[in-house]
Amino acid sequence: MKFSINPQMMFGLSFSVPAQVADKHLKLAGAAQLKALLWLLRHAAENPSSEDIAKALNMNHADVCDAMQYWIENGIVTQDGQAPIEPETPAYAAPERAAAVEQIVEQAVSAKPTAEQILKRTKESPEIRFMLNEAQHKLGRTIGYDSQATLLMICDSYGLPVEVLLMLIEYCVSIGKGSINYIAKAAKSWSDREIDSLEKADEQIKILRRCEGLWKQLCEMTGISTPRPTSAQSAYLRQWSNELGFDIEMIYLAYEEMANHTDKISFPYMNKVLINWHESGIKTPEQLEESKAQPKTAKPSKKKKNEGYEASYDIEEFNRRSAEEPLVYKKQED
DSSP: OOOOOOHHHHTSSOOOOOHHIIIIITTTSOHHHHHHHHHHHHTGGGOOOHHHHHHHHTOOHHHHHHHHHHHHHTTSOOSTTOOOOOOOOOTTOOHHHHHHHHHHHHHHHHTOOOHHHHHHHHHHOHHHHHHHHHHHHHHTSOOOHHHHHHHHHIIIIIOOOHHHHHHHHHHHHHTTOOOHHHHHHHHHHHHHTTOOSHHHHHHHHHHHHHHHHHHHHHHHHHOOOOSSOOHHHHHHHHIIIIISOOOHHHHHHHHHHHHTTOSSOOHHHHHHHHHHHHHTTOOSHHHHHHHHHSOOOOOOOOOOTTTTOOOSSOHHHHHHHHHHSOOOOOOOOO
């Protein structure tokens, strides 16, 4: 069965929808998020508030705020004239992995508990009731059904203990990523890597904080204006700092090396430079200077044709005689 748009509707009143919404977010966004965005796109010229959206769609105001936060974090919507956030698009993710992530998110959305189930769990479990109340406190806002269902799903499906989830929420809020959608993705990542205790969570946050510090220093040294690194850039920073053991000085030198060869910022290029230094045993700027000062080993030259072959005649004598003695041509007798 195939479908097409009524031609009469194409020439009537209409409004634009960003292609990215259809290409990427139809599978990732929930029903409330899509409804809120469509209404906002239709009334964008009116600069509506969250209260206007909630009233028009008969939605809870907290749910509207959660829905809008998803689109803000993905660079589709801006808030109160703020600069748009750069969408996080990990360049290193393979198509198979991206499809797998979408499938996981889709399954997670369909596995959300109902409002009745949430109410029942909060009555039966003081721990769940505490988690939802504390989450509201850390987020600084009242959370509606969608957010409550997602947080409960994280505990039940991902297996994260309540205290670990609350620590994750606190960290996400501290970096300006307080949307429930972002928290759910981070929780899935922590679950996959078995970060399921306060000790492991604390170590992971220390690593993340160290990467944030490196990014801030790199921005100050290079003039990069992006406030936060993308997921791919964060992964590179973790690798350079934790696995390769480089400090900000060496990372900056790799940036300079990259800038000398390309006009655009390329973390993959910097990564190749730093891996090469690591394999060469270069860990400090002094060692790098020493390696540059060392003369390069000359490549063995290719042997010329007939090199090493000893002629059976004296070529100098041949040349001398050719110059002194005239050539005589004799007619061949029959």
